[in-house]
Structure formats: structure tokens, C-alpha cells
Amino acid sequence: MRQRILKVHPNDNVIVALTDIKAGEQLTYQNENYTVLDDVKAKHKFLTTDLKAGEEVIMYGVLVGKAQSDLKRGNVITTSNLKHAALGFETGERKTDWLKPDVSAWQNRTFMGFHREDGSVGTANYWLVIPMVFCENRNIDVLQETLTGSLGYKRKNNYQSQAEQLIALYKNGAKTDELLQAEVFVEETHQKAERVFPNVDGIKFLKHEGGCGGIRQDSETLCGLLAGYITHPNCAGATVLSLGCQNAQVSILQAEIAKRDPNFSKPLYILEQQKIGTEADMLSWAIKQTLAGLAKANECTRQPAPISKITIGLECGGSDGFSGISANPAIGYTSDLLVALGGTVILAEFPELCGVEQNLSDRCTTVEQAERFSNLMRTYEKRAEEAGSGFDMNPSPGNIKDGLITDAIKSAGAAKKGGTSPVVEVLDYPEKVTKPGLNLLCTPGNDVESTTAEVGSGANVVLFTTGLGTPTGNPIVPVVKLSSNTTLYNRMSDIIDINTGTVIEGEETIEEAGARILDYVIAVASGEIEVCAVKHGQDDFIPWKRGVSL
Template sequence: MQRVLKVHPQDNVLVALTDLFEGEIIIYNDEKITLLDNVKAKHKFLTADLKQGDEILMYGVLVGKAQTDLKAGNVITTANIKHAANSFEIGERKTAWEKPDVSKWENATFNGFHRPDGSVGTANYWLVIPMVFCENRNLEVLQEALVGPLGYGRKKAYQNQALKLVEMYKAGADVEDFLNVDLFVEGEDQKSERLFPNVDGIKFLTHQGGCGGIRQDSETLCALLAGYITHPNVAGATVLSLGCQNAQVNILQTEIEKRDPNFAKPLYVLDQQKVGKESELLPLALKQTFAGLVEANKQTRKPAPLSKITIGLECGGSDGFSGISANPAIGYTSDLLVALGGQVILAEFPELCGVEQNISDRCVTVEEAERFSHLMKTYAARAEAAGSGFDMNPSPGNIKDGLITDAIKSAGAAKKGGTSPVVAILDYPEKVTKPGLNLLCTPGNDVESTTAEVASGANIVLFTTGLGTPTGNPVTPVVKIASNTTLFNRMNDIMDINTGTIIDGEETIYDAGARILDYVIKVASGEVEVAAVRNGQDDFIPWKRGVSL
């Protein structure tokens, strides 16, 4: 197995692919370097001596500067380097790219749900949505009433385990008995039989918005909810409104019309202050939702071209291997889908810090490049005004596993976008309308960003992780991709695909990217249930456009 890697010829650091130790002599492309420190796997060490203030390059871009004089063989840490990134400007268009060979998939199809607007879903869900947080309790009542009886619940494994502990306590067990008992119960956590086999589930999108704050927050929330109602994975929706909130139903209806002028899905809207008593509101909501489910169940999967797939690209719990295995692998998947006429969404603007010039140059028009520049600079200024900044983006977990500056993290994160031209720059939560690579302004926060990508139209999300994160989405399958084999084996209950095979030398980035596309087709056809769906991971957090990194 290869022990070190130089990501780009211009880099002055090497990545440790396995633990290395002080005093070892590392030979790489005729370079001989004696390690002056222990270097854990995923971390980097210098290939040349540096003076204080000298630049550190990785992925061929500036990712930091030395805070003190350093020697070749020193490991780089938060103590001896600091974040630095290149500035960017509107330059020449560099949109030529080498399209990958897609002959294997040119005639491939997936089986999806065809919608009246021409889009195709990879799933078929019914939504129940509150216009304001005041309606969350009513959603919880409806959820309890519908999910179990209609066969969308699972046996409550942990509740059964708690009941076992209760029985032990009543029988006189002591503390040591509780700590040592095996709580596993045979046959736990199994699916129930669905009343409506063609409906994948009823999803309840509770949130904390809709009133208070500023009016723009409510308007943006309405746009986000409209993105879910018009989403190809959604058959229809029940909407509960209190009546007096800032997020008015007419705003929602306007946003729906923007996204789908000929909207034809079942949509039931109930205003509690008009209907009156809860005892009248909830039965009405139950009847209408049930009627909608009957209609939704009439829809079946039919073949569709791969151009009807829209992939959202996301990362969370990233590590020092993410940018050299999982991220470039899905970047190649992205290029394959773009070449097949599909749509791809790259988000997380704070994690494009330092690679803005490359992104800007790849925009197909100057106008799109200017919009990208405006959104990036405005976002960065807001973060700084709040006493933060993109340089504070890496989490403790990121830093521990080798991503010690935001520029290092960003340069690796941007690999998710592959090499194709950028066809459009979208502000949150605009809808994707153009085939190709689209950039969507979102935070780096996993759930906020995933929530936004789905609202913009992603009917599959590819989510890379190096540390492990269970993030999912209520309506779109989120495919979890491990950057390293250790993670994949340790947390295989929440992982779907292992790209640690790249680090282990078992396959190339291109092989892994092609393998991921084959997996996406199976997921899109309903042939494979991803871990996030299996685990009921329905994360949904609207972004209030405040500073969120």
C-alpha cells in the first residue's frame, strides 16, 4: 500500500495515508524526507523548509501560511500554520472540459414516478406541512394517528428494550444487572406491511419558523416549502395554517406557481382559525390526507432516462481523506451525469473558500461569475460582521482528522463538483432549471444544506463523510459515502458505499465514481433502500439566512 500522496505537483506537503513516525525516511518521486514529527494518517507534512509567512500549497492552491520557521519533515498543525486563501476576480471563461466516456450508460434508464410537470421522482411521498411552528403539535397528533395504522412505522425496538428494563426493576434487579443485561430482542425493528404499497411514506416537516423574526425569513420559508411540495419525489401535501402568521398561504401559493405554473398535484390547505376547534380540524386533515394517499397510491414506477436524475452533492464530518477519495469520486459521478444530460447541485459556499477563482472561471457566462462573486463576498462579509469568518469553519472533528484550515477543507470539498462548466448560480432556495453543474448558496451545515438542495430539486443526494454522520432527508434518498475503510466497517449501519478502496489502492477515483453512478441508478429505481431511509433519518432544517457556517 502507498504510504504518502502528493495531491498536486505544485504542493509542498505530502498526505500521510497511514501513521508515520519521527525519524522515518520517506522517499517520494526521488524526494527523500526525514520526518521530524509523528504524522498521523490523514495529516500532512512539509516537503521543503519554510520561513515564517511562507505559503503552504495543497491541491495546487494556497491553503495556509507558516506562523514560524519550519523544516521539511515537520507536520503541519493549527499551532504552526494559519488559514490563508487567494483572492479572486472575474477572469476569462475556462469552460472547455473533457467529457468522460458515458457509452455504458447512454441507453440506461431508471424506474421513477413521472409527474405532470415532466419531472421524475425517485420516490413517492405525501407531505404534511405546517405554515408556522404553532401547528407542530397538530402535526405530531396526525403523525401518531397515521404512521402506525398505515404501515409506515417500525416496531419500537428501543421502547421494547426500555420495557425490558422496567420489568427487571419490578423484579428486583440492581444497578449492575441493568448495566450488564443484553437488551436485544429477536425480531425487533422490522417494517410493517403498508396499506398503500406505492407510497413510500407520509412525512411531517415540522420546523420553528413561519412567524416572528423578519418577514424575509417567512417568505424564504414559503419558497423552501414550495420546493418540497413541487418536488418530483412528492405526490401531494396537506398544509396546516394557523391563519395569523407571517408565512401566509398566499405567499406559499405564489412560490408554488413560480416553480410549477401548471401545478396539478393534490394540495389540501386547512386554516385552523377558520375551521375552529381542534376536534374539527384534525378529522378534516385526516380525511383529506387519506384521500390524497389513495390518489398517490395509483402512481407506479416507469422507465425514465438518466437525464431526469438531479444529484445534490454534500459532505459532513469530513476528514483528511475526504478530498482525495470520496469527494473526487462523486466529482467523477457528477461529470458522468452532466455528460448524460442530468443536473447536479454543488452547495456549501463557506466550503468553497480559496477555490473561488477556479469556480468563477468555470461559470459559462460573466453574469453567472459576477453573481457567484457577489454571493460569496456578501456571505463572507456577514460572517465577519458577526465576529466569525470562513476561517472558523473547520469543526474540532475536521481538525483532529487532518483538515486544519478552511482552505484545506474547501479545496477538498470542491472536488465534489468535478470538472464540468458551471451553468448557473442559484441563491437559496431557488429551483434548478438547467442541465449541468449548478451552484446553490447554502451554509456548510450538513442538514441546512441538504434541506436546501432537496428544495432546489435534488432527487438523490450523495453525501460524503470521513468521520460518520447519520444525516438524511424526509423525501430524498441520501447516499452515505465513507472516505475510508475503517469508518465504513465501524459504522456500516449508517454507511452505503466505501471509497476507502481508493486509499487502500484497490480502485481508482474513476472506477469508484462509475460504481457510485451504478448504485445511484438502483436507488433511483427503488431497488436499494439507503441507510438513511432504513433508519428513518428525516432531517429538515430551514436556513434563516443568518450566519451559519
């Protein structure tokens, strides 16, 4: 019989409902009986003890909120009776001992990747076309329209036939109600066009709204992010369009590239419109140079590489009350496996580490790194508060509806993605990862901004957990989508790659799920599996403007 409730940590005073529970039901967990006083939806929690107003609610073994009124054992916790609260933190002693998992099954495994001259290995091979400033976005659109179809990278729109059928009905006199009720079919096709450059996975266009206006730091940070993409192991080279007068000067970009790769040798073509003159001349040069670069990129083929060359970015979005007990701890175990194999992991989304700072600080290998983490967290929260917000306002309406009613609850579950290994380095956006092991990267909790940042710092695969469903992808890196529950996996199978609802249902352990995920990552890194976000061309790219996002 399927287990209906779960106590996540021995010190918790709440229990998670794994299925809907009606008021008055009596349930037993670990030989203790509970009478539930309110209806409790799956993913939500009820109290294991009476609480007076102001007393603490503990989940995942940490403070996640305080009661706003007197509550009884068996009451459901809601936004009405619980307010966000989190423990303070300080730079304490180092606690970097950890129990490494058994990695003998992967010790001699390799993946098929694209080797770069700086020693990094890509999981894909892309050419980039990048504007230095939003003024060049229209020219980027022209290049995209010109090149993608001709080179065989344009994906067929399966819904075109549906639109054409409805248009034909309208032309033949169909009224509004008839169009709404018409039976039309969606043409299904998975056929790929023949590529001119078969070893190049695509040509990607990183449009953005930055580069000028705002504050100078935004433009400088943007240059660092773009340099992260240009020097990324999944990038074979780039074409850069500059207007010329913007804050994000080409010289800043070049300095950021040199900072990340002093011996940078990839093809890089930079065109400045105000120097070249006419738009036609610049676009003509851009097309010639891009095709020449693609020909060079096509010479690179997949070759065996050690698993230690994989860098995983950890992300969650559209989280629910099951994320912290299925999908997040599962990829946390995957993280531990990869770290034990010499690989690299990036844990980001600093607003979603609120309340677990002490644990992460203690896991930093040096006091200096612990202090940097502390300073970044405190500075970020202070800026959010100065803007009239705060970490406590992080949970979205969808999060709250599905059981994550305080930021501390959300954060305690989100941090599970980082596993248990020591923190080797703390990075500020958009710094590059340089050390194997678990890295902390300061980013917002916003899905796309954080995923964009993790890739800019060097992630060549992203594991993205979701409980509600989100299509987020990235232009140059496969984003593997993992559902926290089976219902979501079945309902949105077109955007979800892996189901970890099996953990909730008792079909496999966290460790078994984490091992399964690592095998999947290796196949994705080798180009054997095309993830849903790549199939759909979900090329999300949003640079972070500091202090704006949670």
C-alpha cells in the same frame, strides 16, 4: 505494498500521510526521500520544504494557509503553526472546456421513477404534511401519531425489547450496577408492515421552528423552501396546516409554488385553524383530505425514465483528511458522468468553497453567472464577519482532529465533489434548479441545512460523503452515505452505504469508484436499494435562516 504517503498536486509543498508515521522515519515518494521530523497521524500533512514565518502552504495546487513560525522540511502542519489563508478572486475569462468522460456504458440505461405532469421524475413517492408556522407543530404531531401506524408506515423500534427486559429486571429488584451489567438482547427485525397504499413510499411531516417572529425575509424564504418540497418530483401532494396570523402567509406559499410550477396540479389541501375553529374540526378535515390525497397518489407507479432525469445533490459532513482525496473526487467523477449524460448536479455549501472561488468562477458559462457567484460569496463572508465569525472558523473540532486544520484545506477538498464540468447556473437559496449540468447553490456548510436546501432546489438523490460518520438523511429523498476510509465503513456500517476507502488503499481508481457510485445511484433511484438513512427513518429537515450558519 500499500502506499503510505501521497502528494495530491504537483505544485503542493505538503504530503498527506495515508498511515501513521513516526518521527524519524524515512520515506520515498516519486524518487524523492523525506525524513519526517514529527509524529504524523494518518490524514495529516508534513512539509516538503523549509518555510519561514508568513510563507505559503500549498495543497490541491492552491493556497491553504501561511506558516506562523519558521518550519523545516518534514515538520507536521498543525493549528499551532499554520493559519488559514486563501487566494483572492475576480471575474476572469471563461474556461468552460472540459474533457467529457466516456459514458457509453450508461448511454441507453434507464431508471424506474415516478413521472409528474411537469415532466420531472421522482425517485420516490411521498405525501407531505406541512405546518406554515411552528404553532401548528403539535397538530402535526397528532396527525403523525394518528396516521403512520394505521397506514403501515411506522417502523418497528428494535430497541423496545431491550428496554422491556431492563424494566422487568428493575421491577424484580435489580440495582443500578446490575442493570448496567445485565445481558439483554436487541430484537432484530427488518419486516415491514403492510401498507394501505403500496405505491406511496411514506407520509412525511416537515416540522420546523419558523413561519413567524424573526424577520419577514425568513418567513418568505421558508415559503420558497416549502414550495420547493411541494413541487418536488418525489412529492405526490401535500396537506398544509396554517394558523392564519403568521408572517408565512398561505398566499406567499401559493405564489412560490406558481413560480416553480405555473401549471401546478398536484393535490394540495390547505387548512387554516383560525377560520375552521376547533382543533378537532381541523384535524378531522386534515385526516379526510390526506387519506383522499394518498388514494390519488397511490395511482402513480414507477415507469422507465432516462438517466438525465436524475438530479444529484452533493454534500459532505463530518469530513476528514481523506475526504478530498477519495470520497469527494469519486463523486466528482460521478457528477461528470451524470452531466455528460444530460443530468443535473447541485454543488452547495458556499463556506466550503473558500479558496477555490477563482476556479469555479472561471468555469461559469457566462460572465453574469460568474459575477453572481462572486457577489454571493463576498456577501456571505461579510455577513459572517459582521456576526463575529468568518469562513476561517468553519472547520469543526472533528474536522481539525482528522486533518482539516484550515477552512481552505477543507474547501479545496470539498470542491472536488463538483467534478470538472462547466457551471451552468448560480442559484441563491431557495431557488429551483432549471438547467441540466452543474449548478452552484448558496447554502451554509451545515450538513442538514444544506441537504434540506439541495432537496428544496430539486435534488432527487443526494450523495453525502463523510470521514467521521454522520447519520444525516432527508424526509423525501434518499441520502446515499459514502465513507472516505474503510475503517469508518467497517465501524459504522449501519449508516454507511458505500466505501471509497478503496481509493486510499489502491484497490480502485477515482474513475472506477465514480462509475461504481453511478450504478448505485441508478439502483437507488429505481427503488431497488433502500439506503441506510431511509431504513432508519432519518428524516432531517432544517430550513436555513440567513446569516446564522456557516
